[in-house]
Amino acid sequence: xxxxxxxxxxxxxxxxxxxxxxxxxxxxxxxxxxxxxxxxxxxxxxxxxxxxxxxxxxxxxxxxxxxxxxxxxxxxxxxxxxxxxxxxxxxxxxxxxxxxxxxxxxxxxxxxxxxxxx
Amino acid sequence: xxxxxxxxxxxxxxxxxxxxxxxxxxxxxxxxxxxxxxxxxxxxxxxxxxxxxxxxxxxxxxxxxxxxxxxxxxxxxxxxxxxxxxxxxxxxxxxxxxxxxxxxxxxxxxxxx
Numbered sequence: 001x002x003x004x005x006x007x008x009x010x011x012x013x014x015x016x017x018x019x020x021x022x023x024x025x026x027x028x029x030x031x032x033x034x035x036x037x038x039x040x041x042x043x044x045x046x047x048x049x050x051x052x053x054x055x056x057x058x059x060x061x062x063x064x065x066x067x068x069x070x071x072x073x074x075x076x077x078x079x080x081x082x083x084x085x086x087x088x089x090x091x092x093x094x095x096x097x098x099x100x101x102x103x104x105x106x107x108x109x110x111x112x113x114x115x116x117x118x
Numbered sequence: 119x120x121x122x123x124x125x126x127x128x129x130x131x132x133x134x135x136x137x138x139x140x141x142x143x144x145x146x147x148x149x150x151x152x153x154x155x156x157x158x159x160x161x162x163x164x165x166x167x168x169x170x171x172x173x174x175x176x177x178x179x180x181x182x183x184x185x186x187x188x189x190x191x192x193x194x195x196x197x198x199x200x201x202x203x204x205x206x207x208x209x210x211x212x213x214x215x216x217x218x219x220x221x222x223x224x225x226x227x228x229x230x231x
Contacts, residue, residue, distance in 0.1 A: 033218065043208050045161070045222035052218065091160065095220070105151060105176075106212075106220055108160045 003027065004092050004109035012115045013082050020067070021077040021112050023092030029053075032096045034075040035106060036066065039089040048090075051075055079114075087116045120144060120215050122223035130229045131201055138197045139226045141211035146191035151220070152184070155208040164209075167194045201230045 005024045013019040025034065032053045038046040051059045051066045059066040067076040079086055090113075093106040121144035131137050141150060152164040164184055165173040173186040187195045198205050206229050212222040 035220065037222075043155075043225045043227060045210060045212075045225070047219060047221055050218040093161075105163045105166060106161075108162075110160050 002109075003107045004094055006092055006109035006112050008112045009110070010113045010115070012117055015084060015116050015118050016081055018078060018080045019082050019086075019114065021079075021090050021092075021114065023075045023077065023109060025073050025075060025092075025094050027073075027094065027096050029096045032094055034066070034068070035093040035095070036064070036075075036077045037091045037093065038086075039091060039111070041088070045091075049077065082116050084116050084118060087114060089113050120147075120213055120221040122211065122213060122221060124209075124211060124223040124226050126226060127224065128227040128229075130231065133202050133230055135201055136197055136199045137201065137228060138195050139209050139211075141194045141196070141223055143192045143213050147213040148191070149214060150188065150194045151212045152186065152194070152196045153210045153212065153222075155210065155225075157206065161210065164196070198228065201228075203230045206230045 003026050034051045036048040049059050049061045049064045049066050051068045058068050063080045065078045089111045091111045092109040095104050095106050097104040123142045125140045150167045153161045154164050155161045163176050164179045165175040167173045167186050167188040169188045169191050185197045208225045208227050210222050210225045212220050214220050
């Protein structure tokens, strides 16, 4: 079974609109973390936002927020006021394990290609 | 954030040859991770490199094909051996700063002819 599922292979969004990128996950661990990364055409992986399984509040970082619904096992990324520079691949990833210090691998979803239309 | 550099940034290689990719981090880290991203695909972990011990490889990846060195806490190399066109990928190293973050290097784009 897929641990991370991103069901939107591609999305087109008008500039300045908000966009939600979907991510569902599957784990039996109680302690886990969810990450979102942006990959522009240059190929680098840019860390956007993190949500821990025990975090009570949804994570926010500037224009990025994570809509975390634990019971539904979803961790959707919301980008507010989209910009042309937001056009890129977006990957959802999960870290499982009980360590408080990280050092565990990430499992990635298949990604969503976001295109912002002027 | 972590400053991570990789060399080379890209290369074109002939089949049957080997390429060593370097990853340098600006501060000491316990673990370094090596991922592969085949064209149009997601990232897959190749192995985890811990300083002073053998790397731990994921299913489907073997040491003979992807030998890894980790001579100190800021540096690691990944070698892609006896390359074939199927090895054409982006290879990325990453490190943790804390449980909440894992940062990636800029990647090495490899094309095997």
